[in-house]
Structure formats: structure tokens, C-alpha cells
Amino acid sequence: MNLEQTGVASSEHLNGRLPSEEQKMRGPYAVIECFEEIPCNPCVMSCAFKAILPFADINDLPFVDFDRCTGCAVCARICPGLAIFIVDESKDGEWGTIRLPYEYWPLPAEGERVMALARDGRPLGPAAVSAVLAGGRDKTPLVTLAVKKDRLQDVRGLRFLTAEEAAGRYDETGMPLDIDTSEEATIVCRCEGVTLAEIRALIAAGHHTVDEIKHHSRAGMGPCQGRTCRQIIMSELIRAGAADVDHLDPGSFRPPGGTVTLGQLAEGGLDETNR
Amino acid sequence: MNRIENHPILTFPERKEIAFRFNGTDMIGREGDTIAAALHASGVKVLGHHFKSHRPRGFYCAIGNCSSCLMVVNGVPNVRVCVERLEEGMDVRQQDDKGVLP
Numbered sequence: 001m002n003l004e005q006t007g008v009a010s011s012e013h014l015n016g017r018l019p020s021e022e023q024k025m026r027g028p029y030a031v032i033e034c035f036e037e038i039p040c041n042p043c044v045m046s047c048a049f050k051a052i053l054p055f056a057d058i059n060d061l062p063f064v065d066f067d068r069c070t071g072c073a074v075c076a077r078i079c080p081g082l083a084i085f086i087v088d089e090s091k092d093g094e095w096g097t098i099r100l101p102y103e104y105w106p107l108p109a110e111g112e113r114v115m116a117l118a119r120d121g122r123p124l125g126p127a128a129v130s131a132v133l134a135g136g137r138d139k140t141p142l143v144t145l146a147v148k149k150d151r152l153q154d155v156r157g158l159r160f161l162t163a164e165e166a167a168g169r170y171d172e173t174g175m176p177l178d179i180d181t182s183e184e185a186t187i188v189c190r191c192e193g194v195t196l197a198e199i200r201a202l203i204a205a206g207h208h209t210v211d212e213i214k215h216h217s218r219a220g221m222g223p224c225q226g227r228t229c230r231q232i233i234m235s236e237l238i239r240a241g242a243a244d245v246d247h248l249d250p251g252s253f254r255p256p257g258g259t260v261t262l263g264q265l266a267e268g269g270l271d272e273t274n275r
Numbered sequence: 276m277n278r279i280e281n282h283p284i285l286t287f288p289e290r291k292e293i294a295f296r297f298n299g300t301d302m303i304g305r306e307g308d309t310i311a312a313a314l315h316a317s318g319v320k321v322l323g324h325h326f327k328s329h330r331p332r333g334f335y336c337a338i339g340n341c342s343s344c345l346m347v348v349n350g351v352p353n354v355r356v357c358v359e360r361l362e363e364g365m366d367v368r369q370q371d372d373k374g375v376l377p
Contacts (some may be wrong), residue, residue: 102283103280103282103283103284104283105281105282105283107283130362139283139284140283140284141283155317188330190335190342190343191341191342192327193325193326193327193328193330203323212331223342223345223353224340224341224342227340228340228341228342228343229337259339259355263348
């Protein structure tokens with residue numbers, strides 16, 4: 001899957017954005033994960049070392065001159081997209097640090113264990129907070145995590161540990177063990193209370209269109225008119241191989257397209273008397 | 276109260292208090308709140324129960340899309356409280372059925 005479809009960068013997108021092995025040993029450096037051409041240049045303007053290559057056009061993408069970058073983190077705090085990370089793998093041993101922009105409250109405390117997250121939000125395991133920088137003119141706080149060097153280009157976020165995680169009660173994906181994720185407990189149509197198990201059973205029984213599943217289960221016939229479940233049912237049809245994504249029929253849409261009361265229909269508009 | 280009061284980037288101006296009733300209990304929201312936001316801030320996490328399964332329903336989409344937050348407001352059933360602005364003296368009641376028109 002590419003960046004345009006998922007919004008999640010991967011290691012191939014970092015080509016040309018990481019320093020050489022020799023430059024990595026000199027000290028901390030900025031990794032800029034900015035891939036969309038937008039009119040934005042605070043990083044270039046804020047760098048006192050002119051380490052971010054000058055733009056010919058304000059829509060240009062930023063690239064770092066790692067011979068000039070000192071890892072001072074001024075750009076990381078000013079970037080409105082929180083797209084800049086400061087990596088330090090210059091110390092001997094198997095551990096490095098990554099400084100992550102983090103705009104939530106409360107901030108973690110130094111020494112606290114938090115969950116390190118990948119670019120797609122996937123938990124990568126607990127990590128220790130070694131420093132927190134907050135306040136100042138550019139308000140964005142930076143949280144420093146101690147991370148093994150081979151994961152420094154994977155960790156791009158953090159969150160607090162859940163009670164289950166703090167107690168070690170979570171699986172390898174970070175999902176707490178005492179949450180019921182079974183098909184029977186997963187609701188697809190919230191209005192009519194139709195579960196994923198019912199939808200999958202109907203697909204297995206040969207109902208291969210959204211309308212057939214709607215007629216059998218009532219999924220999509222409640223007050224929201226399928227705005228939550230329709231896409232989930234379509235993705236289930238594709239996942240089961242029961243429908244082809246290029247010729248997928250989303251089922252019938254009938255007016256009114258939005259939620260209105262009978263009073264609004266009768267009066268021909270929305271006002272204080274008929275809502 | 277479950278309101279964000281501190282934030283590293285944002286600041287929150289003081290807003291006027293608005294009194295309303297939920298299931299007959301007096302509650303306080305803030306000017307500009309939706310009904311659901313005022314309930315959430317007051318610690319109400321169960322907004323209703325499904326009419327068939329009777330399972331509890333919480334704050335879900337928050338944009339008027341799903342049907343998790345339908346309530347009876349001033350006697351009118353099936354009001355999506357996540358997109359309905361809180362007003363002084365509103366009578367908000369939990370709805371555990373399909374609703375009966377006034």
C-alpha cells in the first residue's frame with residue numbers, strides 16, 4: 001500500500017531523508033517526515049544552522065543537510081504538522097533516543113514507562129521517558145524516549161500504558177486481554193443491533209449484496225439509514241470474496257438522504273416548531 | 276467533571292454555566308456545549324440502551340451520524356444529542372426504546 005492510500009509512511013519513504021552511517025555517529029539529527037507538497041516553511045525559516053535546504057518554492061519538501069544539522073530540535077517544536085523527530089544514535093551501546101513532538105495533556109513524567117507507537121499507531125512495546133521539554137515560545141512539548149537503536153526509525157509516537165499493559169495483561173498487538181473482540185460482541189449496525197457474526201453468517205449463506213443482507217438482518221434500516229454499517233458490510237463482502245471491489249453495489253439509497261422528522265417533511269423545512 | 280482544563284497548546288476561556296435536567300436530576304453544562312458534551316463532562320457515559328439487545332450505548336460518532344445518542348429532549352424522542360446545542364432549562368431523558376411521538 002502506498003502513502004497516498006494509507007497515509008502511513010514506511011522505510012522506503014525515508015530514502016534521502018536519513019544521514020549516512022558516519023553522520024549518524026556525530027550526534028543527534030532531525031528526521032523530517034514531510035511528504036505532501038503544501039505551502040509551509042517554518043522549519044526552513046527557523047533553522048539557525050541553515051541545515052534545512054532552502055526552498056525555491058514555498059510548496060517544496062524539506063530535506064536536511066546532515067553536515068550542518070546539530071539536532072537542536074528548534075524545527076521539531078515549530079513544525080505545525082508534528083512531522084519532525086530528533087534521533088540520537090551516537091552513543092556507544094545498543095540504546096539511542098528519539099525526541100517526539102507530543103501535544104496532549106498530561107505530559108508523561110521523566111522516568112515513566114509509556115507505550116512506544118509506530119507510524120500507524122501500532123504499539124511497539126513499553127519504553128522509558130528520559131526527558132520532557134515543555135513551555136517556551138514554541139509550545140509543542142518534546143518527549144524523549146530511550147529506544148533500542150534498531151527500532152529508532154520505527155518509533156514515531158507514544159501513549160500512556162493502560163492498566164492492563166502496566167500489569168502485563170495485553171497481547172502482542174497491544175490489545176488488552178479482557179476486552180471481548182469476538183464476532184458475536186462486535187456490532188456492525190448500531191441502530192438495529194446487528195453483530196459481525198450475523199453479517200458473516202448471512203454472507204456465508206450466500207447473500208452477496210448489501211441489499212440482501214439489509215432485508216434479512218435489518219442492518220441499515222434504523223434511524224441512521226446505514227451511515228455506519230454500509231461500508232463495513234461492503235468491506236466484509238470483499239473480505240469474504242463475495243463481491244468484487246470494482247463492481248461493488250452499495251445498495252439502495254432512498255430519499256430523504258439525511259435524518260428528518262415527519263414534521264419537517266410535512267412542513268417543508270426545519271424550524272423551531274417542527275423539529 | 277471530565278473537562279479538559281489544561282493543554283500544552285490550547286487555552287480554554289471561561290464559559291457561562293447552563294442549568295438543565297437529565298432524568299430529573301439537575302445538572303450544569305457550559306454555554307456552547309452540545310447536550311452530549313455536557314452529559315459527558317458531568318460523568319454520564321451510558322447514553323441509552325439498545326431497544327432489542329438492551330446493551331448500553333456510549334458516546335460513539337459525536338457528529339450526528341450513528342444512533343448511539345438518541346434521547347428524549349423536552350418531550351421529543353430520537354434527538355441526536357451529540358449535535359443538539361444545550362439550552363437553559365432543557366429536560367433531557369434517556370431513551371431505551373424506539374421513542375413515542377408527543
